Amino acid sequence: MNGSRRTALGTGTAVLTLVISALILAAPNAAAEPVDTGKGSGTQESGGSDSTGIYAAARIQYSGAVAKNGTAGNMTSSDVNWAPPPCWYAPYLGAKDFKKKMSENIDGQLNTPGMGGTAGAALGQLQRHYEDGYGWTDTPGYKDYNVEKDGKGMFWAAVENPDEPDILKRSSCNDLPFWVDNGEAPPPQYEEAITPKMLAALAYQHIELPDTKVTLAPKAVTKVNLPTWAWLDKAVFNEVKATAAINVPGFDIRATTTAKPVSLKLEPGTSDAETYPASGECTMNADHSIGEPYAKGKADRTPPCGLKYLRSSGDSTFKLKATITWKVTWTGTGGAGGKMPNGTFGTTQNITVQEIQSINH
The missing domain is CATH 2.60.40 (Immunoglobulin-like)
Incomplete structure (x- = not known):
């Protein structure tokens, strides 16, 4: 969470962060099995959990020359300081579905004996944030989970890059889920919100090259x-291409990475x-x-x-x-x-x- 939100939460911040991590990061962005496209070396796979998972809406679809079984590709960057994003924010759920998911987790799985008073207070603030408009300087709250805007936007949530070995980097996107209207860009404070350039970097990470046997x-x-x-x-x-894309209602971006x-x-x-x-x-x-x-x-x-x-x-x-x-070059949406x-x-x-x-x- 950023600046003012940490200050406002005070001593409950650490516990609320753990609660959010359990709620939002419970299903990492693991890759699904590839699907043969019938075009020779072309493969197609989805980054995300299964259709019932927490990131079903934010699945990244890979196509082209991508490594099988969702594993990272075999190209090493010549720039030791460059790396694909360890995590990002992407479309998660519509208003009604988000309300249902939050209610299920808070009243069922997370609101369980043994969490203590501080955890209870943190969960209470979390509920107030989405139900009663309780917010912070840079993060206004929501009324009834924005249900009146259902179909006109989505809540975005954090997604971990499963190929990032550093768990601290992987879990560094720890802001609360936030609302984005269809056709609008995410608020500027969310620098890790998914972009075509980030998708290009993920395609780079998954690209598969031919064996270099001379x-x-x-x-x-x-x-x-x-x-x-x-x-x-x-x-x-010859040149090799890999594409990464996210396509959900009101949001469609993609990027193609080309290696020559x-x-x-x-x-x-x-x-x-x-x-x-x-x-x-x-x-x-x-x-x-x-x-x-x-x-x-x-x-x-x-x-x-x-x-x-x-x-x-x-x-x-x-x-x-x-x-x-x-x-390596890339092209993307827009x-x-x-x-x-x-x-x-x-x-x-x-x-x-x-x-x-x-x-x-």
Whole structure:
């Protein structure tokens, strides 16, 4: 809760916060099972509880290239200080449904023996806030849960990001549910109210990228001091899109996050190797491919993208790591959009390096 509301509640604030956490955050925003769209890699899933859960109205629908089973995607942000929102406020229930939910929880589950007088006082203030117009400087109260405006807006409530590992960050959206008229923006003090940009960040978090397995020539077995060519076919590494959307009566926003491959970095798995170019960073060609396929007659040429091992791997292998850097942008409702931090995703593959056998005469 913000400023004046903390002051007004005095000693009952901590208990009321716990009560609200139990009431509003009882059903975290867990993801549902994906639904196959029948379009190849495209999947579709909902972020939110089941249809009877507390966040049924605020479910986030993911579509496009998203990780299965609601898990976070496999792209790592190049900006260590950037992260998707740990929590947000989103449409929750209409006035009549909210009144029913609050009455059920306060009179049934929450108003139970053992909570003590302070808890009772906090619950009393909570009821007065929604029933009798009891409010604070920046948060006016409501009369009969705004039932007279039912169908003309919704109460918004906090939603936790289930992929945020820090429980304190996840539960930092702890304001009371607040009313927003259809077609209106949430009050400015609720900076964590869901926006297209936040949805784009959540789509970023759930985007699924193809495995970064480069084509090599020679393939998994090469020779000491023999240049190995590496490339990525443009047909395999194309742009990837993921969309996150919320659509409830009077409120419909969405954002699409697009990742485009821009470069490939090769790490040989040993210091006894050279890369081409020397930085190990192979940039994208004009035709959106990376590197150049090896073909007969190129044996005496230096590969534009590749590597050369300077010693044998012996009875073992070297782990070649290939990491793609993805340029990320987003577009959203109302013409919003912009750039997001580049993302990276890499995989490793085993490389056997043999000594070139020579015959002495």
